[in-house]
Amino acid sequence: MSEHVLLFGSGPRIDYGSLLRAHSGVRTSLMCRIEYMTKVMAPEGHQRVLSVHKDAPISEVVALARAIHAEDPITRVAAFWELDQDRAAAVGEALGLPTHSPDTVRVVNDKDAMRERLQTSGVDETAAALVRSAADITAFGAAHGYPVVVKPVAASGSCGVGVVRSAEEAEAAYAAAIGDFLGVTRAEVMVEQFHTGPQYSVEAFSADGTHVVVAVTKKYSDPHTLVELGHVCPAELDPADRAVIDGYIGDVLKVLGVGFGPTHNEIVLTATGPRIIETHLRIGGDFIFELVREAIGVDLIDLQVRQALGEPVLEGVRATLAAQRAPRHEAIWYAPPATGTLLGMTAPESVTMLHEPGTDLTDLAGSWSRLAKARAHGATAEEAVAAAQDAIRSATFDIRVTPDVPPTV
Numbered sequence: 001m002s003e004h005v006l007l008f009g010s011g012p013r014i015d016y017g018s019l020l021r022a023h024s025g026v027r028t029s030l031m032c033r034i035e036y037m038t039k040v041m042a043p044e045g046h047q048r049v050l051s052v053h054k055d056a057p058i059s060e061v062v063a064l065a066r067a068i069h070a071e072d073p074i075t076r077v078a079a080f081w082e083l084d085q086d087r088a089a090a091v092g093e094a095l096g097l098p099t100h101s102p103d104t105v106r107v108v109n110d111k112d113a114m115r116e117r118l119q120t121s122g123v124d125e126t127a128a129a130l131v132r133s134a135a136d137i138t139a140f141g142a143a144h145g146y147p148v149v150v151k152p153v154a155a156s157g158s159c160g161v162g163v164v165r166s167a168e169e170a171e172a173a174y175a176a177a178i179g180d181f182l183g184v185t186r187a188e189v190m191v192e193q194f195h196t197g198p199q200y201s202v203e204a205f206s207a208d209g210t211h212v213v214v215a216v217t218k219k220y221s222d223p224h225t226l227v228e229l230g231h232v233c234p235a236e237l238d239p240a241d242r243a244v245i246d247g248y249i250g251d252v253l254k255v256l257g258v259g260f261g262p263t264h265n266e267i268v269l270t271a272t273g274p275r276i277i278e279t280h281l282r283i284g285g286d287f288i289f290e291l292v293r294e295a296i297g298v299d300l301i302d303l304q305v306r307q308a309l310g311e312p313v314l315e316g317v318r319a320t321l322a323a324q325r326a327p328r329h330e331a332i333w334y335a336p337p338a339t340g341t342l343l344g345m346t347a348p349e350s351v352t353m354l355h356e357p358g359t360d361l362t363d364l365a366g367s368w369s370r371l372a373k374a375r376a377h378g379a380t381a382e383e384a385v386a387a388a389q390d391a392i393r394s395a396t397f398d399i400r401v402t403p404d405v406p407p408t409v
Contacts, residue, residue: 002027003309004047004072006065008079008088009033015041016080019305026309029068031061033083047072058090065091078308081282082109100281104257108281112153112190114256121255123248124276128192137170140191149226152177153188160366161226163194195268195275200235201284202249202265203292205303207314211253211263213246214300214317215292217284218381219266222336225364230333230388232381233291241269248274260307262300264288286367287375291330294377296321328377331384335371335392337364340401342371347395350374350388361399371397 002025007017009032017028018041027047032040034051043049050064068074077097079088085105092099107113118124127144130153131137141148141164150173151161162173177189199219204211218235221228237245249265256279264284266277283289283300293299297320303313335351338361345353351374355361362369372395376387 003075004029005076005078005308006031006068006074006088006091007046008077008084009036009081014080014301016078016305017045018042019301020078020308021045023305023309027072029072029074031064031084031087036083058087061087062090062094065095069095076308076310080304082280085109085281098260100259100261101257104259105281107256108258108279110153111151111278112188114276114279115190115192117255118252118276123251123255126193126195126275128190131174131189131191134170134174137164137174137191138167141167141170144193147194148191149194150174150177150189150191153190160189163224163226164191195270197268197270199277200245200267200269201231201288202245202267203284203288203300204249204253204263204265205298205300205314205317206253206258206260206263207307207312209254209259210314211250211258212314212317212321213249214298214321215296216242216245217288217291220385222364225366227364227367227370228286228334229336229370230331230385231286231288231291232329232331232385233288233295234329234381236329236381245269245274252276252279262304287332287373290375291332295328295330297323297325327379329379329381329384330377331375331381331388333374333376333385333388333392335373335395335397337361337369337371338397338399339363340399343398343400345372345395345397347372348374348391350376350391351395 004027005020007028007030020026020028030046030049032051033054037051052061074095077088077092077099079085089099089102089105107117112130115128129140137150147163147165150164160177162176164170164173199221201217201219202213203215204213215233216235217231217233219228220230262283264280264282267274289300298317307313340361342355342357342359342361344357351372353372354370374388374391376384378384378387
């Protein structure tokens with residue numbers, strides 16, 4: 001029987017629909033939010049494209065999926081990014097098709113629920129709490145000490161995240177964490193302990209409840225907003241630390257009920273062991289999947305597609321990780337933002353501008369506000385990072401600034 005995949009969204013910059021259809025006999029239907037219709041890649045390749053309001057109830061989405069299923073039986077359900085993973089899980093459950101469970105999606109995508117689950121299990125006892133005012137933040141800081149991290153319960157890309165180092169900073173941090181961004185409603189805000197230590201992204205892949213850590217990437221973040229400024233893969237780690245990280249991530253994913261697929265796990269390696277920042281049921285953003293492919297030899301996107309179609313993949317992953325490869329480290333570094341209107345850039349070929357000319361630039365409010373990226377590789381992590389930073393330093397940007405002239409009194 002040919003495969004018919006109901007795909008929820010297509011993921012930023014990645015045409016998962018075309019990748020699925022590249023396999024013989026695979027057809028796809030797409031369900032996405034109305035505001036993303038103009039961003040659908042290769043819409044003509046799908047059997048059908050349905051758009052649903054972002055606030056539509058799950059029951060409506062399930063009813064639409066049942067109608068498609070009655071006309072053209074769905075054999076697989078896939079969601080490769082955060083948005084609408086809850087809808088995909090509900091449809092999979094309703095049609096009896098394998099997906100992440102609604103509970104796993106809820107816990108992973110709700111940072112407060114994730115903290116509670118990990119605390120209850122004893123895997124990670126980081127103190128955290130929901131807050132409804134700046135006063136709640138200062139009360140938490142008084143109880144647990146500063147600094148603390150304030151962030152939205154939902155969303156990604158470091159949007160609305162801030163480090164609060166004193167009670168005086170609580171008001172601004174709370175204001176920054178409230179609101180909507182990239183289609184995710186951030187109705188709640190949480191505060192949690194700030195952990196000291198190097199930060200890492202851990203890319204794992206799972207099948208049938210078995211978890212394999214594919215790569216550990218070193219992160220470099222802005223100390224105030226925690227927006228990521230650079231990455232290098234693989235991180236140069238002591239073998240004992242790597243073993244501890246691998247075991248810890250396995251415990252986290254087990255407790256959260258992750259059974260299959262890629263996960264992007266952000267951690268701090270403290271003096272007393274790893275502590276989770278957040279987990280996502282997807283590949284890492286910031287082009288980390290490209291760093292992993294070039295440095296490690298594992299194509300996480302290809303794994304997603306093949307596993308979504310029912311193919312076993314972990315044995316191949318383990319074989320690739322065990323193979324001897326020449327040392328290669330891949331790095332990416334970002335140009336910090338500027339304010340004004342972007343007109344253009346002069347830079348080496350390794351530097352890519354992240355905004356179109358004419359874009360009005362803002363301060364470092366999230367990953368989306370960075371100006372440009374540079375890619376480089378080297379035999380060591382230090383060499384790769386230095387090369388990427390040098391490339392960014394060599395770039396020049398043309399930015400028009402309009403003076404803010406106060407009115408005459």
